Amino acid sequence: MAQDAAESPFFKKQRSEGNLVVKDPPKFDLESYISNYDGQTRLDRLRHIGSHSPYLAVDAYRIAITEAKQGKNPDLYVTLATEFEQIAPNDPLASIDTAWAEAKTKQLDSEQDKLEHELKSYKNNLIKESIRMGNEDMGHHFYARGDWSNAHKAYIRMREHCTSNKHLADMTLRLVFVSIAQKAWLTVQANVAKVDAAQVKGDDKTKLDPLISACTGLAHMSLSNFHDAAVSFTTTSSAFLTAEPAAGIKWQREVLSANDVAVYGGLCALASMDRSELQEQVLNNNDFRNFLELEPHIRRAMNLFCSSKYSACLEILEGYRNDYLLDVYLSKVLGTIYGRIRTKSIVQYFIPFSCVTLDEMASKFQLTGDYPTIEDELESMINDGTLNARIDLVDRLLISPPTNPRYQVHADALAMAEKYDHTLRLRLTRLNMIAAGMEIRQEKKSNQFGESVPSFGDGLGAGLRGIGSKMGF
Template structure:
């Protein structure tokens, strides 16, 4: 049963972090999982300049604006960097919006007299460059007219390759102007003029890029599947072809972002783990450090111990990503070594920086909760009983808080145990291994007996050359007569 959204507009559809149509869920669960968008980060340890250089195009501008929105300490610096970068584009509307935010931020600092957040050079914002804005608008309009005229000429000449490139050029220009809807239309129209698998892949990558900016995640996954099904990618997936690996890495990163946004953390982890470090060059989407953080946290939250060891710790490719983020690497290793106190402490230390990531921030609370629950389950799994006092020390918490956590895990069926609240001991529920083994053996014996009888029956049918008639199809034309419908059973086992 699908419940239609009660009220929305097209902009909400594009900007939402999940797909518009969803299966009905418990309202309480929705409230718990709903991300808090009004939080403030007080103590970031982010090198903003180095962070910004990891991205290009609209992604850099959007990430800097997100940081400015949630971190007062970095607000002015982030907006100044975004303002400088946006002047390299035709995106005048975004320039004016960022300048307005920067003016408000600096005015607020002056009124409050907050010295700690005042960047070098004071709090005076650069004046609004109206001449640049007017000139850029005119240049953008002239370029648009030229590209549109060129495209009409190409269509008049009926040259498919020229028409395809004309649509791509128009899409690039609209993207540079910040007009994402028209950019998406132009990139999509190029599909009808693709004459090779390479052209189809290029078209898919362009549509995926704009769909990520629009946060239209179902569209992202749809075009990732289209690109992966092209012969050039599908047939050579196993080969270490440099160009194909670069394309596959972009596709996996985009799919990982879409799965992450849809709260499908295990598929997201698998996508990020398939990225190739040597071919991870997609600053318009994310950085190699993002792959390490997103993939590492999603894997910790959803992988069991064997999967974590096989797919993350022993992965020669993902190890290279983890070298870029030593904290994530240490967290994964400490979790695997059952050093949960150190693991959770490191997670808390990097939480502020994670909350400044526009794609990860809505999921930090959920991922941290799942990682902690998995740690509790893994801690107790080898024991028949566990002292909750020692367990609380291992997890840097109080016995009362730990008891509440364990109660919830027991109610959800994640831990098969019972709590002695008086003695503060957690007991595993008694499982009669002898009876379980006998039941399993009897079940396997019955299954073997059933399969043996079926094989004997089939052998008897073949030996006696018994013919089987296929039932006639109702309403089908040119039905076979009973004589013609007889088929001899194959003698191949």
């Protein structure tokens, strides 16, 4: 079945357009994996898996089509069925149920007319709370239909009718939710900042903090800001694991799960942090340790990197490459993340050596397909300034640039001698001034806060004037 799917018109078109096609099966079980999600992200992830993995395409599309037909998005159902028809044309689910799609569209249009009529009557009565809830219902309706743009507009119209900080925070969280569905990451960042700035206090603030950190990390990662993403994910409180729904949204199931936080945070940290940062901010982080327990291979990879066992770390990550390529958010940046981790590993591995054979480098760092030979990869790193070394193709050596330790020792000694000479002259000047009965006093002034602070310039000037008068100037 997987072979038939791989040779289907759909995947032939994917390959011809240069889109990602994952040939090998992943490690995860599809049903167990997708059971962690609900709502739009569940369908989005199923479609991503089905359209990129010939091995799981049939199962993923079957589940997605069945669930889409139970929802309120007939356009998505038609799209899924059309794609599935190109993969498995003989499957019963591949034939589009046009009667259902037309009936569902009419039903949704009728619901929309009803909601618009109710909202209009609320506006005529000038009841702020009713208007706010009417716009919220409109936003929910458009979101369920997959009309992200109109959903975003409906939620924004709630702003002027919010009567409390809690209402304002819930409205902004809804905007974050829709923006994530649109994958509009700059909008996500802007709205997350507004949620964070909202004057929500007490238990409500405690509940929001882990959600804000996780969503901020997701936006940073999707924009390739890996260090900022790592900081956001690793500072996500373990309360995220048991957080209650906020703004009516189960964020752990409708956006990203705790396993996702562990994987995203761990990979971003490996790509952007050095060994000391990894140890202090990630592995010794009590909150993030609770997430890492859900994905022990990520913790094992970080421990190996901190222990300078780079090839073993890369081997673990390569074993999960197919799984991560089938993640709807991680797939777009995985190549960059893995490339940075590999580059860091090569640089750190080479630091203690004056020279290493190219064969040894090739055996330690197995090629991943980005470069035909290890020489090409090392040459690229040297050219862009990442690796400070030279390649000897005759003896097949990677050589560290020569250094002159005697010159450095002499330079340090001369600098130290000049520093001691300067310090000694200052001390002799002070002793001579004391012996001559001269003194430099510090006059005090008041700063803008009314605090008295020393004024070194005025004190020095007064002291010099005193010296001049004693010497007859």
